[in-house]
Each structure stands twice: as structure tokens, then as C-alpha cells.
Amino acid sequence: MSVQDDRPLLVAEGxxxxxxxxxxxxDVSLDIHEGEVVAVVGESxxxxxxxxxxxxxxxxxxxxxxxxxxxDGEERDLFALGEAERRFLLRTDWGFVxxxxxxxxxxxVSAGGNVGERLMATGWRHYGRIRAEAEQWLxxxxxxxxxxxxxxxxxxxxxxxxxxxxxxxxxxxxxIFMDEPTxxxxxxxxxxxxxxxRSFVGDYGLAAVIVTHDLAVARLLSxxxxxxxxxxxxxxxxxxxxxxxxREPYTQLLVASILQA
Amino acid sequence: MSLDRExxxxxxxxxxxxxxxxxxxxxxxxSNVAFAVRGGECVVLGGPSGTGKSSILKMLYGNxxxxxxxxxxxxxTGWVDIARAVPRAVLTLRQSTIGYVSxxxxxxxxxxxxxxxxxxxxxIGLDEPAARAKAASLLERLNxxxxxxxxxxxxxxxxxxxxxxxxxxxxxxxxILLLDEPTASLDGANRAAVVELxxxxxxxxxALLGIFHDExxxxxxxxxxxxxxxxAPEASAR
Numbered sequence: 001m002s003v004q005d006d007r008p009l010l011v012a013e014g015x016x017x018x019x020x021x022x023x024x025x026x027d028v029s030l031d032i033h034e035g036e037v038v039a040v041v042g043e044s045x046x047x048x049x050x051x052x053x054x055x056x057x058x059x060x061x062x063x064x065x066x067x068x069x070x071x072d073g074e075e076r077d078l079f080a081l082g083e084a085e086r087r088f089l090l091r092t093d094w095g096f097v098x099x100x101x102x103x104x105x106x107x108x109v110s111a112g113g114n115v116g117e118r119l120m121a122t123g124w125r126h127y128g129r130i131r132a133e134a135e136q137w138l139x140x141x142x143x144x145x146x147x148x149x150x151x152x153x154x155x156x157x158x159x160x161x162x163x164x165x166x167x168x169x170x171x172x173x174x175x176i177f178m179d180e181p182t183x184x185x186x187x188x189x190x191x192x193x194x195x196x197x198r199s200f201v202g203d204y205g206l207a208a209v210i211v212t213h214d215l216a217v218a219r220l221l222s223x224x225x226x227x228x229x230x231x232x233x234x235x236x237x238x239x240x241x242x243x244x245x246x247r248e249p250y251t252q253l254l255v256a257s258i259l260q261a
Numbered sequence: 262m263s264l265d266r267e268x269x270x271x272x273x274x275x276x277x278x279x280x281x282x283x284x285x286x287x288x289x290x291x292s293n294v295a296f297a298v299r300g301g302e303c304v305v306l307g308g309p310s311g312t313g314k315s316s317i318l319k320m321l322y323g324n325x326x327x328x329x330x331x332x333x334x335x336x337x338t339g340w341v342d343i344a345r346a347v348p349r350a351v352l353t354l355r356q357s358t359i360g361y362v363s364x365x366x367x368x369x370x371x372x373x374x375x376x377x378x379x380x381x382x383x384x385i386g387l388d389e390p391a392a393r394a395k396a397a398s399l400l401e402r403l404n405x406x407x408x409x410x411x412x413x414x415x416x417x418x419x420x421x422x423x424x425x426x427x428x429x430x431x432x433x434x435x436x437i438l439l440l441d442e443p444t445a446s447l448d449g450a451n452r453a454a455v456v457e458l459x460x461x462x463x464x465x466x467x468a469l470l471g472i473f474h475d476e477x478x479x480x481x482x483x484x485x486x487x488x489x490x491x492x493a494p495e496a497s498a499r
Contacts, residue, residue, distance in 0.1 A: 033349060191370030198369075220369065224348050238348040240324040247326070249281035256282055 007069060009034050009175060009207055015054050015064035017047075024050035025231040028064070034174065035205040039212060039222035039239065041254070047231035048211045049179060055209060056096060056177045057086055071174070091121045095168025095176035099183040101160035105152045105167065111138060112148040115167050122171050137166040141196060158189035162196060169200060178210045182217055194220055215258055219243055227251050267335065268437050268468035269298040269321065274330035274344070276316055277494075289494035290316045294330065296487050300436065303459060303469040303482045308489035314472045315364075317489065318439045320344070321470070322361045323351040334358060334437060356384060360438045362430030364445060366422040368415045374425045375400065375410040382432040392432070399428035402454050420446045431458050438462055440471030444478050456481050 008031040017024035025047035032038055040048045053059035055066060057078050066078045071093060078086065090096065098104040105114050115134040116124075124130050135145050141162035143155075152160050161181060168176055181197065182190040198221060201208055212218055218225055218239060225242040227235040227250070235248045246252045274294035280286045291313035298304045306314040319325035320343075321332055327344040334341050336358045343351055355361075369377065378396035379389070387395060400410060403424040409417065414425050423446050430438070440459075444452045452475065459482045462469060473479040479486070 036349070195369075195371045219367075223352060237326075238323060238351055241326060241348075244319065245278075245325045247279075252281045 007075075008032060009036075009069050010055065011067045011075075012055055013065050013067075015051065015066070016062050017050050017054055017059060018062045023047075023231045024059075025054070025228070028054075028233050030055075030226065030233075032175070032207050032209065034207055035201075036224065037201055037206075037208045037210065037222045038224045038226060039210045039218035040226045040228060041212060041215060041218050042228035043213060043254075046228040048228050050231070051228065052177055052179055052209060052211045056090070056094065057081075058096075088121075091118055092171045093173050093175065095165075095171075095173040097161070097164045097168060097176065097178040097181045099180035101152065101157070101164055104164040105160065107153045108151060110149045110151055111143065111155070111163055114152065114163060115170050118167055118171050133170060134166075137170050138163075140169075141166040142192070156189075157185055158193060161185065161193050165193075165196065165200070169204070172204065173206070175207045175209075178208060178212075180212055181210065182212070182214065197221060215243060215254065227254070266300045267297050268300050269335070269470065270331070270333040270340075271295055271297070271317075271321075272331045272333075274317070274320060274332060275328045276313065276320060276325065277328055291489070291492040292494045294492045298437075298468045298470050300466045300468050301463055302484040303463055303471065305479050305483040305486045306470070306472050306489050307479075307486040312489045312493065314489050315441055317492075318361070318441050318470065318472065322355070322359060322439055358436050360430055360433055360435040362427055362438070362440045362443045364423075364441050366414060366426040366429075368413060368422070370415070371413055373411040374405065374414050374417075377414070377425060378428045378432050381429045385433045385435065395432055396428065399432055399458075400425075402458070403428055404451060404454070420448070420451075423447065424451060427455060427458070431462070434462070434465065434467070436467055438467055438469045440469065440473075442472050442474060444473060444475050452478055 010032040012028060012030045015028040016026050028051055040051060042048045050059065054061050060079065067075050068078050069075050096104060112131060112134040115137055116130040119130050119133060135148055138148055139145060143159055143162055152163055155163065182193055185193065194217065200206060210221055222239045225236065225239045226233050227242065229250050235242060235251045242251060243255055246255045272295050275292040276290040278288040278290060280288060294317060306317060308314060316325055320327045323343045330344065331342050332344045334343055334354060336354050341350060341354050343354065375393065375396050378399060379392040382392035382395045405421060405424050409421065414422050427443050444455050447455065456478060459469060
């Protein structure tokens with residue numbers, strides 16, 4: 001874990017989201033430091049995806065705030081940013097890897113185009129350079145160079161996830177959000193993706209928030225775990241501490257329910 | 262690392278498991294644990310199984326929580342009480358100061374044995390070539406056949422996995438090393454190799470704390486044996 005600055009990168013306080021009478025998540029506070037990987041675990045309906053949506057400002061909270069330390073060092077209240085500023089942040093300093101690649105990729109645009117788009121959003125104009133950079137990133141995520149002009153709807157599930165990662169990484173984000181990135185993939189495909197995520201997080205000092213229901217994924221990738229149930233954080237701590245010595249009844253149940261191969 | 266300097270200090274450490282899946286049954290493990298370990302010595306935790314030896318090691322590493330007491334580790338910027346440290350401080354302390362050889366290797370999909378060991382050496386700042394050289398020499402000393410070095414250890418035998426695990430634990434040379442039955446499934450030649458590795462770490466001034474069921478190994482490496490039964494919850498309640 002590389003520590004460039006002692007201040008947290010992102011600070012969420014009292015995040016709450018109601019969907020009408022329904023509770024999405026309640027009173028969640030969380031710090032994320034540079035280079036730190038936080039796994040948010042829980043079962044369906046626990047509020048983990050709502051939390052991810054709020055942290056990444058894709059959802060507006062009913063209450064609470066998210067502050068973020070921008071690249072210039074200034075801390076900003078994200079919900080006070082203009083729409084254009086927020087979109088710029090999401091396309092440059094942040095990444096978002098969706099479980100459903102169709103939400104993260106433009107399926108009708110070539111693989112190279114998907115990656116190049118983010119470069120163009122940050123001011124790249126030279127076609128040859130954009131293509132060369134895209135090629136490099138495809139190679140880094142183990143997609144053959146000769147697939148650069150193919151559209152992602154011709155790719156396998158694992159390739160689509162790797163393309164999403166390349167697309168996000170190309171602008172060298174400092175923080176990446178992932179929503180069940182390995183969900184629905186075959187285990188061998190999953191292993192390859194996990195390996196890739198692990199090496200990128202280590203090599204680039206990325207901070208990440210990973211939502212997963214899979215405790216093995218959380219153990220492999222994260223430094224810290226946040227356990228959610230019924231919209232609330234019920235337990236949080238070092239990943240191996242929460243998994244080896246779970247304290248709350250629900251966390252003990254989750255850990256006891258893991259299948260051993 | 263310096264000889265004779267206190268590196269680990271435990272005081273009044275208590276641990277009780279509360280098993281919510283069994284109606285909240287309380288399982289006291291240890292209480293009033295107190296001892297210290299100095300640089301250059303290897304202290305062995307003794308006593309029958311189930312007396313909390315492994316729990317003490319895990320509380321020292323921070324993957325078990327302590328319910329009470331202090332667990333001070335001598336880190337690069339002074340003493341850190343791992344029982345109270347925030348997660349980031351625990352990770353920083355592990356990175357700089359505390360190594361841990363667990364009983365079983367936790368394999369990482371797709372990563373070969375040599376890379377697993379080398380990545381551990383890189384954690385303390387060795388560059389890639391130096392880390393790989395260090396990893397190779399450890400695998401060689403532990404008699405792991407070279408044809409296995411580039412394979413992921415998931416399919417290795419228990420003994421082979423354990424040797425990868427030991428190599429990983431010794432690849433990063435930190436001032437404190439915790440050993441949880443590192444020789445459990447090894448043959449004589451490999452036990453001897455582990456004894457040599459332990460002696461080298463002692464000479465370098467590291468503080469070692471371990472569990473060894475194998476009496477022969479224990480007698481060869483231990484400077485002191487601490488009988489863990491004296492920390493039994495009933496004993497201290499008396």
C-alpha cells in the first residue's frame with residue numbers, strides 16, 4: 001500500500017438513501033485512503049450497491065456528504081460540484097467497473113474506440129497516439145492487439161470485463177469503483193480477472209471500492225472490509241480480522257456459510 | 262534490528278470467542294497473557310493443543326482481536342499497540358515489522374510459486390531481480406524442485422505448499438517473525454533447513470515467536486519456552 005498523502009482521498013459521512021418508504025442505506029460513514037482497497041460485502045438487498053452509487057455520485061443521497069481530495073489537493077464536496085465537473089471526475093480521476101459490461105462499455109463502438117473515448121475526454125486529439133495507447137492497454141489486459149477494431153458485443157464475458165478495466169485505467173484514475181466485477185463469470189475466467197485487478201491495484205497504487213458478495217474475492221483483493229445488512233454497516237475492520245475473527249452474528253453466519261473447495 | 266532490545270510486549274491480554282451461531286456461547290481462550298520477546302531470541306509457546314497458542318500469535322499479527330490488554334510491537338517509529346491500532350496502522354506495522362508464517366498456504370489463483378515468494382521479498386523494498394534471486398535461493402534451500410517454481414501451488418502436496426509458505430515468510434526479512442507450526446508436515450532434511458533459517462534470523466537480531474509441536478525442532482531453536490497453560494482463563498480466575 002503506497003501512501004502519498006496522510007489525508008484520506010474520500011470521506012463519506014452519514015450517507016443515507018431512501019427510495020420512497022424503502023431504505024437503501026442508512027448513516028454510512030467511510031474513509032478511503034490512496035492505495036487502499038475496501039470491499040463492501042453483504043447479501044442481495046443489503047444496500048451495498050446503493051452505497052457504491054452514492055460514493056460515486058451516481059445516486060443523490062437523502063442525507064449525508066462525500067468529500068474528495070482532487071488532484072490539485074483541494075477537498076471538494078462532491079454533491080456541490082456542477083454536473084460537468086462531476087462527469088469529468090468520473091471520466092478521468094475515477095473508474096467504474098460494472099458487473100454488466102453493457103453499462104460500462106458502448107457495445108456498438110470498437111474496443112479501441114471504447115478505450116480511446118476516455119483519452120479524448122481528457123484532451124487527447126492525435127489519432128495515432130490514441131490508438132497506440134489503446135493498443136498498449138488492451139495488451140496489458142490480455143486482449144490481442146488484432147481485436148482492437150472489433151466491437152465488445154463479439155467478446156466473451158471475461159474479455160468484456162477486461163476491456164472495461166482497460167477503458168478505466170487509460171486515464172490513470174486514483175480511485176476505481178467496482179460492482180461485482182467477477183459476477184457471472186466462469187471460475188477460470190474469474191481467476192484471470194482477479195489476478196489482473198490485483199496487479200493493477202498494486203502497480204498503480206489505486207484506491208478501490210469493490211462491492212462483492214464473494215468473501216473469497218474480498219479476501220484476495222481488499223485491505224479492509226465493510227459488512228452491510230439491511231442498509232447499515234454492521235461490522236468493519238481489517239479484511240483478515242473480519243474474516244478470521246468475525247464479531248457480529250450476521251458476519252459469523254456469512255463466514256460460516258463459505259463453501260470450501 | 263538489534264540484539265537484546267525488547268520487540269514484543271504483551272500485558273493482560275484476554276481473548277474470548279462469542280459464538281453467535283451457538284446461541285451466543287462464550288468460549289474463553291486466554292486471559293492475562295503477559296510476556297516479552299527480545300531481538301535475537303526465539304521464544305516458543307508451549308502447551309497442549311487448544312490452549313490458545315495460535316490465538317496469541319494471531320492477536321499479535323492482528324487478524325484476531327484482543328478483548329483486553331496491550332500488545333505492543335516495537336515498530337520503526339516506536340511502540341504500537343496492535344490491539345488498539347486502526348487498520349491502516351496495523352497494515353503499516355505488518356509491512357515494516359511483523360512477518361508471519363501461517364500453518365497453511367493461501368494460494369493465489371494463477372500465480373506461480375516463485376512469484377509468490379518473490380512478491381513477498383518485494384514488500385520490503387527489494388527490486389524485482391533481487392526479489393527473484395532471493396526467492397530462488399530459498400526454494401532451493403527448502404528443496405522445492407525447480408520444475409515446480411513456475412506452477413501455481415494449488416495442486417502441490419501439503420508438504421510442498423508448506424515449504425512455499427515458509428519461503429514466503431522468510432523472503433521478507435522483518436524485525437519480528439511469528440511462526441505457527443512451520444515444520445508440521447516436513448521431512449527431516451527440510452526441518453533442518455527451517456532450523457537453519459530460524460538461526461540465521463536470530464543472528465540477524467530478529468525477535469522470533471513460534472509454535473513447534475516437533476520436540477526435536479523446538480529443542481534446537483528455543484531460547485525459552487512459555488507454558489501457555491498458565492494463561493488459561495480458569496487459572497487466572499482463581
